[in-house]
Amino acid sequence: MSSFQWFLYAFLVVYIVFSGSDAKLQRKSVVYRTIYVDPSSKGKFKTIQSAIDSVPSNNNNWICIYIKAGVYRESVKIPYDKPFIFLKGEGKWKTYVVWDNHESTATSATFTCDADNIIVKSMTFTNSYNRSPGGSGNPMRTALAAKISGDKSSFYRCGFLGLQDTLWDVQGRHYFKLCSIQGAVDFIFGSGQSIYERCTISVIASALKGISGIHNSTVKNEPQ
Structure with missing residues (x-):
């Protein structure tokens, strides 16, 4: 098998596995516990991180954390020892x-995911350091919206908004579908083996303020 055939085969396997993950959770035959995050209620969890912290270490059963619409001003991290978490918001532009x-x-990411087997759906992660209305006045700096390093993670209808280094796809197999990714400088980077299906990738050119760039290329002459 040629290297290209192997590459194509590996990506097809990843696609099939990830595209079925969310569907499995939606089937009635798959039973999972749901906990709710709602800052306006008298419920147990008012922050996303407190809900994640409640998941036992080395969890091996799917747990859905349902997050009500709203703006959650917090840094969220799923540590490596808390797999099988399903973060579900109420809409890409609502949660x-x-x-x-x-x-x-x-350390700058708004959302850090170090665990394997994670699903995130219908929510947006923003690093607001350079994104305040009218311009923050802050110098351009590394400011991640998300850092993904666990294996077998999938994201459906999610947003990742930043300017520099928005999405660090560190390592592992990841699947992004119908996601929106915005930035200006190096805003998708890393060594992840990922598929981006029907995603919208937007460059915020106005943030560059006339910064020039140089493209270097080498042409190798080969016999026809």
Whole structure:
């Protein structure tokens, strides 16, 4: 099998596995516990992180964290020892997680996912450091919206909004479908083996303010 055939085969396997993950959770035969996050209610969880923290370490059963519409101003992290979490918002443009950390790729992400077997649906992660209305006045800096390093993670109808280094697709097999990704500089990067299906990728050119770039290419002459 040639290297190209192997590459194509591997991607088809990843696509089939990930495209079926959400469908499995929707079937009535799959039973999973649901916990709710709603800052306006008297419920147990008012933040997304507190709901994630309630999941036991080395969990091996699917747990749905249902997140009501609203703006959640917090940094959210799923640690490596909490797999099988399904984060479900009420809409890509209805459920927002917003944070404004910057400088470090390792620590600035609004959403960090280190666990395997994670599904996220219908919500948006924003790093607001350079994205305030009318311009923040902050210098352009590394400011991640999301850092994804766990294996077998999938994202459906999610938004990732930032300017520099918006989405760090660190490593692992990931599937993005109907997602919106915005940025200006290096805003999708990493070594993840990922599929982006029917996603919208937008460059915020106005944020570059006339920054010039140079394209270098090498032409290798080969016999016809």
